[in-house]
Amino acid sequence: MTHLDPPGGHGRPAVPSANAAEALARCVSVEPAKFAAAHWGHTPLLSRAAELPNASGFADLLSPADADELLSRRGLRTPFLRVAKDGQLVPAARWTGGGGAGAEIGDQVLDERVLEQYASGATLVLQGLHRIWPPLVDFARDLGLALNQPLQINAYLTPAGSQGFATHYDTHDVFVLQVDGRKHWRIHPPVLPDPLEKQPWGGRADEVGATAQGQAALDVVLAPGDALYLPRGWLHSAQAQEASSLHLTVGIRALTRYALVEELLALAAEDQRLRASLPFGTDVADPDAIEPELTETVEALRDWLLRADPGAVAARLRQRAWPAARPAPIRPLAQADAVAALDADSRVTLRPGLRWQLVPHGSESVALRLFDRTITLPGDCEAAARVLLSGAVTRVGDLPGLPDDADRVTLTRRLLREAVLVPA
Numbered sequence: 001m002t003h004l005d006p007p008g009g010h011g012r013p014a015v016p017s018a019n020a021a022e023a024l025a026r027c028v029s030v031e032p033a034k035f036a037a038a039h040w041g042h043t044p045l046l047s048r049a050a051e052l053p054n055a056s057g058f059a060d061l062l063s064p065a066d067a068d069e070l071l072s073r074r075g076l077r078t079p080f081l082r083v084a085k086d087g088q089l090v091p092a093a094r095w096t097g098g099g100g101a102g103a104e105i106g107d108q109v110l111d112e113r114v115l116e117q118y119a120s121g122a123t124l125v126l127q128g129l130h131r132i133w134p135p136l137v138d139f140a141r142d143l144g145l146a147l148n149q150p151l152q153i154n155a156y157l158t159p160a161g162s163q164g165f166a167t168h169y170d171t172h173d174v175f176v177l178q179v180d181g182r183k184h185w186r187i188h189p190p191v192l193p194d195p196l197e198k199q200p201w202g203g204r205a206d207e208v209g210a211t212a213q214g215q216a217a218l219d220v221v222l223a224p225g226d227a228l229y230l231p232r233g234w235l236h237s238a239q240a241q242e243a244s245s246l247h248l249t250v251g252i253r254a255l256t257r258y259a260l261v262e263e264l265l266a267l268a269a270e271d272q273r274l275r276a277s278l279p280f281g282t283d284v285a286d287p288d289a290i291e292p293e294l295t296e297t298v299e300a301l302r303d304w305l306l307r308a309d310p311g312a313v314a315a316r317l318r319q320r321a322w323p324a325a326r327p328a329p330i331r332p333l334a335q336a337d338a339v340a341a342l343d344a345d346s347r348v349t350l351r352p353g354l355r356w357q358l359v360p361h362g363s364e365s366v367a368l369r370l371f372d373r374t375i376t377l378p379g380d381c382e383a384a385a386r387v388l389l390s391g392a393v394t395r396v397g398d399l400p401g402l403p404d405d406a407d408r409v410t411l412t413r414r415l416l417r418e419a420v421l422v423p424a
Contacts, residue, residue, distance in 0.1 A: 020146035027175045027227050041231050049225025057225030058177045061135045076109040085122040087166040123164025126155040141353040150324035152251040158240040167212035167237040168201045173252040174230050178222040181245035183238045187218035190233035263316040273300035322371035327353035330419050338423040339416045344397030344405040347424040381411050393424040
């Protein structure tokens with residue numbers, strides 16, 4: 001992470017850099033370069049409210065009243081809510097039920113059952129808020145672009161004196177943003193540094209529990225407006241204090257070097273030597289029988305890796321990473337109206353947060369790669385397309401490289417229909 005202008009395509013910012021910079025500044029009390037060098041993926045960072053720029057804290061993102069609205073009036077279903085008590089998840093059947101007339105579902109969150117659970121000391125976990133609560137949709141997009149990583153956001157509502165989960169570690173980095181109330185956090189060093197998603201803490205429960213009995217690396221109480229960064233693998237537990245607590249947890253689903261290994265191995269299937277069968281009758285349980293085959297396989301793999309194409313690996317990583325971070329929502333009805341009314345005087349801009357690549361496709365066309373599909377355009381549209389993809393507000397009639405306004409409107413209408421552009 002070397003800058004705050006993550007690429008929409010070929011190094012161009014996908015949103016104005018001020019939005020991304022502001023989102024990160026709300027979470028860390030140090031300069032981005034220092035955060036990247038000293039903390040990112042390495043050590044926790046505690047940022048007190050007085051050290052952060054937003055004096056009002058984080059209630060603008062999700063307040064207790066907002067959480068009540070989600071739990072009572074928004075028709076939530078599983079898995080957008082989890083309930084935990086005494087370190088265990090409460091079965092969803094205890095707090096969900098039918099949706100009533102006209103809603104043929106059986107897993108809608110029931111507010112009176114949620115009240116029963118919360119009043120008895122259970123922690124409520126609102127999940128996937130980066131997809132359903134507008135302020136957090138925007139915040140997740142901006143912070144994700146600052147970090148150039150996909151994010152998820154959950155909210156934890158814990159009654160006074162209660163603790164939802166025992167000491168554990170996460171397999172992704174997190175920002176903890178304290179919204180309301182106070183919560184006591186105890187942080188211990190990892191028992192497994194940099195765990196992968198397939199290496200959850202449950203497989204090392206005894207070691208986690210023993211480490212949690214020792215001296216904490218960080219023992220703090222978060223108050224409203226405080227923020228805490230935790231790299232993946234760091235042990236933590238949290239308990240609400242004299243009043244109920246609400247905090248947001250931003251999970252950062254960063255790709256790892258192991259992801260590179262996975263994609264390299266997937267591509268290695270192209271090598272015939274690596275597809276070869278083991279010799280007839282090989283006893284795979286016998287180390288002596290396996291040893292020569294292992295030696296030859298390692299040699300073949302090494303030879304193939306030395307010829308690995310970075311472009312092919314990048315293409316596979318793009319297919320993995322881009323769909324994990326959606327661009328800004330669009331309004332389908334307003335978008336359709338804009339398409340119908342488009343003319344040379346209309347102004348459009350790139351859909352915020354959209355990741356893209358514009359590359360040659362054959363001799364007479366270009367391919368616009370998006371997170372979920374590829375669009376092919378005539379080659380003479382390239383100059384105009386690059387202006388439209390720049391993120392600037394553009395008048396359709398000012399697009400370069402096309403002979404007349406009819407062609408400019410046709411290209412722009414196509415990209416509006418494809419949800420690449422939005423009305424300015």
